[in-house]
Amino acid sequence: MKTIFGPVPSRRLGRSLGIDVIPPKTCTYDCIYCESGRTTNLTLEQQCGISIRQVLEELENFFDLHPDGADALTFSSAGEPTLYRDLGPLVLAIKEKFPSLPLVVLTNGSLLWKPEVRRGLLAADRIVPSLDAASEDVFRRVNRPHPDLDLSLIIEGIERLREEYPGSLHLEILLVANVNDHPEELEKISHLVKRIGPDKIELNTVVRPPAREKTRGLNAHQMARVAGFFPRGRTDVIGTFEGCREGGGDENLERRVLGLLMRRPCTLPEMAASLGAHRPDLHRVLSRLCRDAFLKRYVFNEREYYCLSERT
Numbered sequence: 644m645k646t647i648f649g650p651v652p653s654r655r656l657g658r659s660l661g662i663d664v665i666p667p668k669t670c671t672y673d674c675i676y677c678e679s680g681r682t683t684n685l686t687l688e689q690q691c692g693i694s695i696r697q698v699l700e701e702l703e704n705f706f707d708l709h710p711d712g713a714d715a716l717t718f719s720s721a722g723e724p725t726l727y728r729d730l731g732p733l734v735l736a737i738k739e740k741f742p743s744l745p746l747v748v749l750t751n752g753s754l755l756w757k758p759e760v761r762r763g764l765l766a767a768d769r770i771v772p773s774l775d776a777a778s779e780d781v782f783r784r785v786n787r788p789h790p791d792l793d794l795s796l797i798i799e800g801i802e803r804l805r806e807e808y809p810g811s812l813h814l815e816i817l818l819v820a821n822v823n824d825h826p827e828e829l830e831k832i833s834h835l836v837k838r839i840g841p842d843k844i845e846l847n848t849v850v851r852p853p854a855r856e857k858t859r860g861l862n863a864h865q866m867a868r869v870a871g872f873f874p875r876g877r878t879d880v881i882g883t884f885e886g887c888r889e890g891g892g893d894e895n896l897e898r899r900v901l902g903l904l905m906r907r908p909c910t911l912p913e914m915a916a917s918l919g920a921h922r923p924d925l926h927r928v929l930s931r932l933c934r935d936a937f938l939k940r941y942v943f944n945e946r947e948y949y950c951l952s953e954r955t
């Protein structure tokens with residue numbers, strides 16, 4: 644099994660070289676939205692099929708051929724990376740060999756209640772656990788976990804990690820239409836987010852064919868509405884929305900406008916410069932978003948700004 648893949652373009656990390664140490668499709672969850680298909684080995688048993696030496700050799704070979712070939716390294720797989728028993732020593736070995744490259748671990752967070760799993764991640768530069776639900780029933784519907792997993796234990800594990808880990812902790816929340824996007828659940832998730840205190844919240848949705856065929860993602864408007872439940876300035880929408888596929892130019896521009904305004908209020912000229920958009924197109928899109936109450940205008944220092952409406 645080859646353990647590295649990519650690099651894949653990442654908006655925040657640049658070119659991110661993937662590291663996958665888990666055989667497909669071995670996971671503690673069987674998420675309805677999983678892009679890698681149904682989980683065939685639903686397990687909590689940690690394993691060690693790949694040697695640390697093999698991963699280091701593959702990384703060395705890659706960088707021998709492409710000395711400037713990646714901006715970051717990311718543990719990400721068609722399975723759960725914390726099921727790899729030697730993840731801690733591997734993280735340390737990679738940091739020793741490639742100290743200047745940021746090392747990121749994407750995890751579903753389901754094993755963070757184990758102290759040894761948390762300890763193994765401490766040398767990473769960024770950890771991104773997932774938390775798609777705050778209620779046990781929604782958790783079971785969206786993540787279809789191993790029967791021995793318990794949501795309250797998983798939440799406790801993420802909270803413990805936050806206390807122990809001094810690095811950058813991002814929490815990813817993946818939204819599935821009509822499953823975890825209703826206001827009651829979002830309020831509960833938002834409450835948990837406040838308790839955990841991640842550095843960033845990454846909102847994602849279903850953008851590629853999911854494990855369960857009928858699973859649907861949220862469009863740009865719906866994602867903007869969801870973003871209103873989470874702290875502005877620390878929340879990013881990272882998904883590319885399903886709705887954009889059918890919407891043509893204006894819908895794509897809407898998504899980019901909402902993505903920009905999620906970070907800070909802007910004037911129309913600032914948006915035109917930042918997005919490279921024609922002003923008449925931008926004006927049309929902004930008027931529609933204001934009419935539909937997704938945005939509001941206000942004047943500050945004699946300039947007209949646009950910002951997201953409260954809880955759009």
Ligand code: SF4
Nearest residue numbers: 670672674677722751
């Ligand atoms: S946790 Fe990740 S790999 Fe596992 S089923 Fe869910 S999306 Fe797929």
